[in-house]
Amino acid sequence: MKILAISGSPRRDGNTEILLDKALDAAKNKGANIKKIVLSELKFSPCLECENIRKDGICIIKDDWQKIVSEIKKADGLILASPIFFGSVSAQTKMFIDRFQCLWLAKNIFRTYKAKQRKIGAFICIEASDRKDFFENAKAIVKNFFVTIDTDYKGELFCCGVDKKGAVKKKSNCLKKASEIGKRMATSETI
Ligand SMILES: Cc1cc2nc3c(=O)[nH]c(=O)nc-3n(C[C@H](O)[C@H](O)[C@H](O)COP(=O)(O)O)c2cc1C
Incomplete structure (x- = not known):
């Protein structure tokens, strides 16, 4: 089982990455091959709505x-994690997701792309407040993204009341759930 974790927080070693690392450690302990990508460490453009797009789902921006x-x-398996910023996923996360518009078009408009296999996915989200509507907002975006990349939305962790860097270390229920997500994804159990 190859598991890719994507962190959408710009704060290195912050709450998002702590939960993501917890999930990855658990997955590794169960024998999964793991990899983490931190979006803020990469240089990429937002979607530019190019006129001369390719019709095969491949974005032309290099x-x-x-x-x-x-x-x-x-x-x-894919674990996407983002903090809540102004009621939604972080800008880094949204920028990353928007770039899949070329794939969405290939699948739904040009009908030139069909996935060979499906993946399983989970979403981890953190906020300072206790606003369920913010989590629902972020979840709708991520579910839409997962459908586009042929990934089944199988698990979620919404961790509220966490603001200061590292504060999530005191949230034992969130840490436990993050481990569960990683473990279950590695063993292909229902997550
Ligand atoms: C730009 C910005 C916007 C934020 N907006 C919200 C918000 O709308 N609601 C909320 O509950 N927390 C909000 N927060 C707090 C973060 O979600 C919270 O601090 C989270 O733990 C950060 O995770 P991180 O350490 O991985 O970056 C915001 C933080 C920042 C920096």
């Missing part, structure tokens, strides 16, 4: 986003 796509292609 930047680090293409490296993420090749890692996604190799993965069996």
